Amino acid sequence: MPLTCRNLSLSYGARRVLAGVDLDVAPGRVLGVAGASGSGKTSLLRCLAGLERGYDGSVAVDSLGERASARGREWHARVGLVGQGPERQLFARTVFDDVAFGPNNLGLPDDEVLGRVTRALGAVGLDLDWSLERSPLECSGGEQRAVAIAGVLALQTPYLLLDEPTAGLDAARVEELVRLVRSLAEKGVGVALVSHDMEVLARASDEVAVLADGQVAYEGVPYQVFRQEGVLRRAGLEAPGLLRVAYALERAGRACGLARVPYDSLAGAILDAVVPGERPTGGARPAGEGA
Numbered sequence: 001m002p003l004t005c006r007n008l009s010l011s012y013g014a015r016r017v018l019a020g021v022d023l024d025v026a027p028g029r030v031l032g033v034a035g036a037s038g039s040g041k042t043s044l045l046r047c048l049a050g051l052e053r054g055y056d057g058s059v060a061v062d063s064l065g066e067r068a069s070a071r072g073r074e075w076h077a078r079v080g081l082v083g084q085g086p087e088r089q090l091f092a093r094t095v096f097d098d099v100a101f102g103p104n105n106l107g108l109p110d111d112e113v114l115g116r117v118t119r120a121l122g123a124v125g126l127d128l129d130w131s132l133e134r135s136p137l138e139c140s141g142g143e144q145r146a147v148a149i150a151g152v153l154a155l156q157t158p159y160l161l162l163d164e165p166t167a168g169l170d171a172a173r174v175e176e177l178v179r180l181v182r183s184l185a186e187k188g189v190g191v192a193l194v195s196h197d198m199e200v201l202a203r204a205s206d207e208v209a210v211l212a213d214g215q216v217a218y219e220g221v222p223y224q225v226f227r228q229e230g231v232l233r234r235a236g237l238e239a240p241g242l243l244r245v246a247y248a249l250e251r252a253g254r255a256c257g258l259a260r261v262p263y264d265s266l267a268g269a270i271l272d273a274v275v276p277g278e279r280p281t282g283g284a285r286p287a288g289e290g291a
Contacts, residue, residue: 002026003048003079003159003190007057009214010043017043018055019214025159025190030181032205032222033194036236040214041194042084045161048192049081061159077106080157084164086148087141095121095131095139095147102155120153123183125176142173149180159190166200178204199240202226202263210235223259242266249273 003025010018018040025031025048035041046052047059061078083089092098099120103113118128124146136147149165162181166174174197181191181204195201201208202222209219210228212235218228226232226239227247239247246259246266255273258266 001060001062003059003061003192005044005047005057005059008044008047008055008059009057010040010047010052010055017214018047020057021211021214021216023209023216023219025161025192027158027190028185028188029206030185030191030193030204032201032208033192033211034196034198034201034208034225034235034237035211039211039235041211042163044211045081045083045163045192045194048159049079049161050075051081076157077155078157079159079161080152080155081161082149082152082163082165084167087136087144090136090144090147093135095126095134095136096128098136098147099131099150099154102151106155116154116156117150120150123153123180124150126150142169145169145173146176149177158188159192160184161192161194163194164196165193166195166197174200198226198237199242199263202240202243210237212236222263227259242270245270 004023006022008018008021009016021040021044023031023044033041033044043052047055050059061075064074064078090098092101096117099117100113103116108116117131121128121131126143126146136144139147145165145168149162152160166177169177178200181193185191185206193201193204205222207219208222208225210217210225210231212231217235218225218231223243226243229239232238238244240263242263243259243266246255246261246269249255249270250258255269258269258273261269
C-alpha cells in the first residue's frame with residue numbers, strides 16, 4: 001500500500017490551504033509536486049509526514065492509518081521529510097554526529113549506525129573521514145543541504161518527502177540531487193518531490209501533480225502535465241523550455257511524439273527534428289508512458 005491521502009483538507013484559522021486532495025506516493029516512483037507559493041505544497045508534505053493533526057480526510061502509509069499509535073515512531077520510521085532550509089536544523093559538533101543522530105535515536109548498534117551514515121554520506125557525495133572532523137556550521141550552503149539530506153537518508157525510510165531540495169544549489173549540486181532521487185526510486189523508495197524548478201520535476205518525476213489554491217488541478221506524466229497551458233497559467237507555472245520547444249515542433253508537424261522523449265535526451269532529439277541527418281543517433285523515439 002502506498003503513502004496516500006484521500007479528500008485531504010487543512011485550514012489555518014480561516015485560511016483553507018488544502019481542499020480535497022487525493023494523491024499517492026508509490027514505492028519506486030517519484031511524485032513531483034508543482035505549484036506557486038501558497039498553493040499548499042509544504043502543508044501537503046507536512047500532512048504526509050505526520051506533522052499535522054487538524055486536517056479532514058485521511059492519510060495512510062502501508063498498514064498504518066488513522067490510529068493514534070501511527071502518529072509516533074511507527075510513522076516516522078516509514079516517512080522521512082527534508083523540509084525547506086534543512087541546513088538550519090544542523091546542530092551537532094561534527095557532520096558525522098549530525099547524520100548519525102537519527103539512527104542513534106532508533107537504538108541501532110554502532111556498526112549499523114556507521115554503515116548507515118557511510119552509505120548516506122556517499123549518496124550525497126560526502127566523505128566519511130571528512131565528516132568526522134568537519135563541523136556542519138563550517139560547511140558551505142550546498143554541503144549543509146547535503147548533510148541535512150544525508151541525515152534523513154540514514155533513517156532508511158521507505159518513503160521520502162523533499163521540500164524544495166534544490167533551492168539555492170548550483171548546477172552541479174542540482175544534477176547530483178536529480179541522480180540521487182532517481183537512484184532512490186530505482187531501489188524501491190517512494191519519493192514526493194516539491195520543487196519550483198520545472199526542469200527538475202520534468203527530469204526526476206514519474207508523475208507530476210499541479211497544486212492550485214490547495215487543490216490538485218492536474219496530475220499525470222510530465223509531458224502530459226506540461227502540455228496543459230491553462231492549468232499551468234492558473235497555477236502560475238510555465239513548462240520547461242525544452243518541452244515548450246518540443247510542443248511547438250509537434251504543432252508545426254516537424255516531429256511526432258517528440259515531447260515524450262526522456263527529458264535528458266530531449267535536446268538532442270530536438271536537434272534531430274530541426275536538422276535531420278546531422279547526428280548519427282537518428283530521430284526522436286517516444287518514451288513509455290512513465291517518461
